[in-house]
Amino acid sequence: MNAHQIAQVSSQLPSALPRLDWITDAQRLQRLSQDFSWFSPVLKQALQGKYGDVAVRPRTEGEIASVVAHCARQGLPITVRGSGTGNYGQSTPLHGGVILDLSAYNQLCWVHGAVGRAQTGMRLWDLDRQARAQGQELRWLPSTYRSATLGGLFGGGFGGAGSITYGPLAAPGNVLAARVMTVEAEPRVLELRGPDAMRLHHTYGTTGIVLELEVALAPATPWLECIATFEGFDAALAFAQQLGQAPGIAKKELALMAAPIPAYFTGLAAYLPEGCHAVMALVAPEAEETMHCWLAQHGGTLRYCVRDQWAADKPVGGHKSLIEYCWNHTTLHALKVDKGLTYLQTGYQPARFAEQLHALRSALSDEVLFHLEFLRNRDGLFSCSGVELVRFTSEQRLNAIMDIYRQHGVLVHNPHVYVVEDGKGNNQLDPGLLQAKAMLDPLNLLNPGKLRKAGLPACVQQA
Numbered sequence: 001m002n003a004h005q006i007a008q009v010s011s012q013l014p015s016a017l018p019r020l021d022w023i024t025d026a027q028r029l030q031r032l033s034q035d036f037s038w039f040s041p042v043l044k045q046a047l048q049g050k051y052g053d054v055a056v057r058p059r060t061e062g063e064i065a066s067v068v069a070h071c072a073r074q075g076l077p078i079t080v081r082g083s084g085t086g087n088y089g090q091s092t093p094l095h096g097g098v099i100l101d102l103s104a105y106n107q108l109c110w111v112h113g114a115v116g117r118a119q120t121g122m123r124l125w126d127l128d129r130q131a132r133a134q135g136q137e138l139r140w141l142p143s144t145y146r147s148a149t150l151g152g153l154f155g156g157g158f159g160g161a162g163s164i165t166y167g168p169l170a171a172p173g174n175v176l177a178a179r180v181m182t183v184e185a186e187p188r189v190l191e192l193r194g195p196d197a198m199r200l201h202h203t204y205g206t207t208g209i210v211l212e213l214e215v216a217l218a219p220a221t222p223w224l225e226c227i228a229t230f231e232g233f234d235a236a237l238a239f240a241q242q243l244g245q246a247p248g249i250a251k252k253e254l255a256l257m258a259a260p261i262p263a264y265f266t267g268l269a270a271y272l273p274e275g276c277h278a279v280m281a282l283v284a285p286e287a288e289e290t291m292h293c294w295l296a297q298h299g300g301t302l303r304y305c306v307r308d309q310w311a312a313d314k315p316v317g318g319h320k321s322l323i324e325y326c327w328n329h330t331t332l333h334a335l336k337v338d339k340g341l342t343y344l345q346t347g348y349q350p351a352r353f354a355e356q357l358h359a360l361r362s363a364l365s366d367e368v369l370f371h372l373e374f375l376r377n378r379d380g381l382f383s384c385s386g387v388e389l390v391r392f393t394s395e396q397r398l399n400a401i402m403d404i405y406r407q408h409g410v411l412v413h414n415p416h417v418y419v420v421e422d423g424k425g426n427n428q429l430d431p432g433l434l435q436a437k438a439m440l441d442p443l444n445l446l447n448p449g450k451l452r453k454a455g456l457p458a459c460v461q462q463a
């Protein structure tokens with residue numbers, strides 16, 4: 001089939017399955033084909049004009065199965081979508097076909113003790129609130145938690161607030177199981193547990209359609225949200241390191257935004273003196289006294305400190321939580337002020353991050369603005385990842401900057417590419433991933449073009 005034929009066959013689906021909620025309006029289809037890839041001038045150009053031909057919003061497993069069966073019989077590409085807050089065009093169909101929008105498939109299945117299970121279209125904010133009613137909370141929240149879905153975090157995300165304690169989503173013990181639907185003329189539903197489920201993680205919906213996820217939870221905590229400011233970067237880093245490594249202080253979030261980044265947070269201007277370096281943290285309330293003591297040692301000033309701001313729904317600069325200034329929300333706030341910026345995603349070495357930062361700041365401080373998110377890595381080691389802002393000049397220079405990072409031993413998770421393999425710092429695919437794909441998507445119809453090793457399905461190759 002060529003692109004025109006794919007569009008034609010796709011357009012017949014609404015009449016074949018008239019009870020489902022279909023979207024055929026061109027403007028809405030364009031919106032549903034996009035995510036936040038516009039953060040990258042490179043992706044913005046590469047993904048221009050890539051749209052799905054039709055979108056559907058199923059509400060039940062039966063409705064999902066009926067769409068999938070039709071697509072499998074006709075050989076139509078399927079792109080699964082949560083809320084479309086991904087950064088790399090992950091839910092942008094490269095070859096048209098059907099957008100399977102799972103945002104209406106959004107029920108909590110259960111919370112039992114410290115384990116919860118939900119349909120993957122459930123928003124993380126709703127899941128967290130429902131878990132909190134039972135004394136638990138989600139272990140990690142991307143800064144997009146208010147709109148992002150559980151399935152989207154699993155399929156396209158990494159972690160976020162909470163990774164300072166529980167590591168990335170990929171750390172064993174965080175995600176316990178996945179209920180998955182195969183893409184076949186007679187779709188099957190399988191339960192994958194532990195490592196088998198994790199083969200589908202961060203594969204941009206290319207390996208299988210995840211219906212439900214079972215995740216480990218954490219005790220609900222009335223987090224203390226804090227902003228501390230410093231005159232010097234080294235003092236801010238030393239404070240963040242001391243707080244991040246302190247085993248006795250429970251933490252949800254810890255980030256350092258070096259000057260001049262705090263100036264982009266216009267909603268927080270009252271708490272951020274000109275030229276400051278800022279540390280944002282969510283810590284357990286009993287840590288307040290220790291924080292005051294350490295701030296005095298490092299010459300920092302506590303500018304903002306509110307307990308349980310989230311539960312009380314008190315907006316901070318128009319947001320529910322300081323989390324919405326961290327991770328890629330920092331990039332979003334900066335882009336609102338300066339459209340000439342773009343960003344990097346990097347992983348520093350646990351034992352060397354201070355030294356690596358020092359060298360990179362010396363080499364690149366004219367072009368790169370340093371934003372660090374502290375976390376535990378998959379092995380539990382304390383470290384930081386960078387979501388650095390870059391003054392964009394050209395794609396060539398952007399690549400050269402990423403090379404400088406690599407030369408200093410820092411891993412680059414390139415956010416300017418849309419292929420799964422290319423976004424991995426080490427370019428390594430779990431070999432089990434392709435086996436899982438062969439079992440769950442034997443016709444290779446899921447999000448074609450995003451997993452290089454899988455090649456393209458017959459329908460697209462003939463195009």
Ligand SMILES: Cc1cc2nc3c(=O)[nH]c(=O)nc-3n(C[C@H](O)[C@H](O)[C@H](O)COP(=O)(O)OP(=O)(O)OC[C@H]3O[C@@H](n4cnc5c(N)ncnc54)[C@H](O)[C@@H]3O)c2cc1C
Nearest residue numbers: 082083084085086143149151152155156157158160205210
């Ligand atoms: C401002 C901003 C801040 C961000 N902060 C963070 C952060 O802190 N941490 C982080 O990890 N990410 C972050 N992200 C990226 C993104 O918001 C998150 O990963 C989010 O969880 C994605 O959820 P979504 O529902 O929007 O997914 P979508 O963008 O809709 O989908 C993401 C990918 O998952 C696939 N997918 C979705 N549902 C399923 C399913 N049920 N089965 C199989 N595949 C599926 C899609 O095909 C797509 O490839 C940020 C992005 C922005 C723009």
